[in-house]
Amino acid sequence: METRDFELLIGQNIIDKYHSDSGRPDVFELVGLEWDLLDDVWPPSYSPGGELFADLIPFASMSSFLEMGCGTGIMSVLAARAGVERVIGLDINPAAVRNTGMNAERHGVADRVTARESDLYSAVGPDERFDGLYWNPPFLNAPEDRVDTSIWHETMFDPEYAKMRRFLSEGRELLTTRGRAYLWFGEALGNPALVGDLAEETGYELDVLKKIEMSEIPDALADAFPADLVGGEGGQHAAWHLHLLELSPR
Template sequence: MNQQSVTFDERYRIGRKLVDELGPAQDTEPSTFELLGLEWDLVPGTYAPKPGTGTEYYTTAIPYPQGGSFLEIGCGAGVTAVWAALHGCAHVTATDVTVTAVASAELNVERHGVADRVHVQRSDVFADLDPDAKFDAIFWNCSVIEAPKDFEFTQDFEWAIFDPGYAALGRYLAEVHDRLLPGGRALVTFNSLGDASRVAELADEKGVTLSLVDSSTRVLAGEEVTYKVFEITRP
């Protein structure tokens, strides 16, 4: 076995560990969790961002377009999307590939009184959005563990951890600038649990550059993790 496959296997092992340790409880009814000093609703099956997770850091670190429009891909329970609406964004669109996350986000939009400026819908990256929709800022706290290409999702929560072959991230990098208004900003996250060299190659393949905006190191499920926010630009 070569070193590359050993590294891939180790990252995948950590991904499985995160699923086991951070995965949702076997609840059958909606529950709540606390983050960033607020209470949030959670539909069973949705990833619940706990203290130390990327959501806690990214939500307060990313630059929001004051008075502008904001699109979040992979919104999960809707924490970042709601925060954006509470902190200056006039229009927010929050999407997720799973129906449980969409349901959780909708509950949190109502809970925090931002239904007048936050729209939640299901979408696989940009595929299900209005083809003419464009935004002042687009953000994705992406799934950083590169699962095997034949990986099959067995529970909704796994979408928050794994991206088989980094296919979804590749589509995001290739298509995000087509969704920006003039002067808009494209943002993406990554962390030290993923394969940074592969993502750099992927960005090069898609003709974009990843420029570091901010970073923070924290402990997640016993693993020291460095979270990073990048702006995606075209040379």
């Protein structure tokens, strides 16, 4: 099977797993806090991302921050709780926009966090600039002719990493002079070498703030993967590496 067809299969299996999961909670716990979860919003408890290492992002030096693909709004809320005065969360999914607003209210930062429905940066004003941009992007490079415009395909797939290229190239113009972009990205699923190529192409220096190894797939997603990927020889799981990346404009 071609690599991109395999990534399409895995992504669709994960989507189907989500839709068949009748036990998703309305409230979940992550980073020591409770969060509201609406239907049709990706549950971070399935596969936590860069919010686990939010303390590595220098929020104390920021007055403005943008979270792309805000989902439940965890990183937006953490940024506001860390003192960022103006936080914008963007998501193509209207349920995610509502969910981010709910969690901003829950954690007392609704005066600092604004969520907007947006196709990448379409809802950003012409004069808005940010000290930080963050995205936990789609990892899967599925074939373009097999991907549709549904919320779940938008969430899961990025053919030829076109969205990633736009996030970096258009985002560069939205950064202040001290601004930085941050990405949570993985290997095994995802291609971090390509992120380095895109950083070079779009004019950034790339630094790895955190690299972690996962020895197993999250339980909630394990049956979305073929058995030979989930378990190796002697029942050992293959190692996955996940990265929190900082990109500084040259």
